[in-house]
Amino acid sequence: MSIWWSLHLRRDAASVPLARRLLLGTMETAGVDPDVSYDLSVALSEACANAVEHGGDGGDATCEAYRVTAYLDGETCRIEVADTGPGFPAGGLRVPPRVPPTEAEHGRGLCLIRQLADHVHIGNEPGRGGAVVSFDKILKWREDAPLAAV
Template identity: 70%
Template sequence: MSIWWSLQLRREAASVPLARRLLLGAMETAGVDADISHELSVALSEACANAVQHGGDRSEVYRVTASILGDMCRIEVTDCGPGFPDGAAVPMAEPRELLPGGRGLRLIEALSDRLRIGNQPGSGGAVVTFDKILKWREDAALLRAS
């Protein structure tokens, strides 16, 4: 099975639950296990909240792209802000060193199977991409249709 969708959302707090609900609806329809869907939705919420907060003044929007290819879900959240320093992944501080509000990337890392952090080529802007191996409900109609 292969599913792909992309959203362009306004950089405002109300867009975060919208993205989360759309993802949960897609996962439910596809037949993804509820625990996996929940983990993905929390990770997506964190990535979207980061885009809303740090997305910069160059754009009032950010983009969410999600795909399911076989048993793998990949989600990418891209903004037009200043991006990460030197275009490299930010170092993950030890939990005791984190400042309030600085736990989002660590949470995404914990909830996904792979996290990649970088900048858009040329234009800057952060790109947060995470992958999760899916588990399926026994009644997953789309899984059987593939």
């Protein structure tokens, strides 16, 4: 069985916990293992926080929203967060392999996503601009999972 949903959210800090709670509720209802659900919810929160902080130029009304899409399909969950801002630099984005030191003010989000997910893609929305962060994780199911993959 497959489940998917998509949200269009305002670039506002209050939207981050909304997306996280929806994901956690979906995972709990489907019967996904709580540890996997937690990892994905933290990764989603980081991706949403990046979209809120960096996803627009502040003067363009079209840059005031971002999109979150989640797919639970078989044994995998894929999450995509896309904004309509300037996107990542043309030369690519270098994400450090380790989380920056505690005193650093930026740079933890994408590192955490890489550590919590099985596969991560970071790029720009083709043809439209804006950043896209997508990540996958293989699901583990509770024993009583109503929607576990067969």
